[in-house]
Amino acid sequence: MKNEVNDDPTRTPGWERATLEKLAFAALEEQRAARRWRVFTRLAWLALFVAIGWMVYAQRNAASSPSTPHTAVVEIKGEIASGAEASADQIVPAMRSALEDSGSQALVLLVNSPGGSPVQAGIINDEIGRLRKLHGKPIYVVVEESCASAAYYIAAAADKIYVDKASIVGSIGVLMDGFGFVGLMDKLGIERRLLTSGKNKGFLDPFSPQTETQRAYAQAMLDQVHAQFIDVVKKGRGDRLKETPEMFSGLFWTGQQAVDMGLADGFGSLDSVARDVVKAEDLVDYTRRENVAERLAKRFGAAIGEGAVRALRTLPPLH
Known part of the structure; x- marks a missing residue:
């Protein structure tokens, strides 16, 4: 019985202090690691900003210099x-x-x-x-x-x-x-349910039949753009x-x-x-x-914009 009591660490004199010291050192080390990580992150962002600024300056300086x-x-x-x-x-x-x-x-x-x-x-x-x-x-x-x-x-x-x-x-x-699937839908027994507020709003919908009027309208548009294309070529080539x-x-x-x-x-x-x-x-x-x-600037700008939007959403409403 005496050996079992001595083997129990909780019965060793001063065990509470040793445990608290270990916990304190562990917490201190964790704080140091977090601090080092924050410093590294800030330095990385600073280096990024410096690199972006240098590139922008170099491009502007190159553009302004005589060639x-x-x-x-x-x-x-x-x-x-x-x-x-x-x-x-x-x-x-x-x-x-x-x-x-x-x-x-x-x-x-x-x-x-x-x-x-x-x-x-x-x-x-x-x-x-x-x-x-x-x-x-x-x-x-x-x-x-x-x-x-x-x-x-x-x-x-x-x-x-x-x-x-x-x-x-x-x-x-x-x-x-485009494509038309009207015949295939009929064979499969599929009904197309398309609601529009204008008779031509579903124009060019691949699941709806195309009328002759719609076909003629589309062809007229293509012919007009084609005529513009021909005029440009004739004007340019002479x-x-x-x-x-x-x-x-x-x-x-x-x-x-x-x-x-x-x-x-x-x-x-x-x-x-x-x-x-x-x-x-x-x-x-x-x-x-x-x-x-x-690319980095755009991503960083997007991140800032997203953060700003989130911050605005958390603001209390104005009265």
Whole structure:
């Protein structure tokens, strides 16, 4: 019995003090770790802000400094659409910056796009004409793999278009696509229940039949946009066009065919156009791209905005 009592730690003299000391040291160490983590987090945010500020300053300083003679380049790649990299919001400011630079001798639009929105293309097309008159500098298009549909809508405004022999060029037409599942629903015994406040509000609904009136209305819209497209091409290309019955049918051609038809002016790459046409071999890319600092700034701004909204929601109502 005496050995069992001695083995019990709770019966050892001063065990309460030893336990409290251990707990106190553990709590102190936890506080130190939390403090170190807070300091590290604050330093990390500070470093981020410094990096963002330095990048912004460096970009502004580079933009304001005089540049040597060069060929300015703006890429138009992928789908031309609002919110995309090849949108008017991205392309127009890039073209403006390129032509405003005193060192740029000409602007080359490097195009590789299957097309997209006629609205976005129309905005860029109009801006090409305005900027050319404003700055008096030539604007060329160099086609890589493809310059079709809305991409050619843009290219038609350029002074000259250069292609590769195997490039895909043209597709001067407009389309509106979709699906119709009315017959399939009838076979499956599915009833479509669509409520509208206007007889044409369900226009183009894939689960509802399309009337001849609606079809004719859609076709008239397409024909009007197509006519606008044709006018832009004729205005931009002028007497260089060798019109054929199929030129504005929506077909596309190789670069070699495009040159023969007057849809393009010659063969060339970005380097050859800068060297032989612009006579300024140095290339400067003005394409607007979202860099790491901008992405982090946007995410941080979104986080701050979300926090502000939450804070506002917790405020008591005004009386």
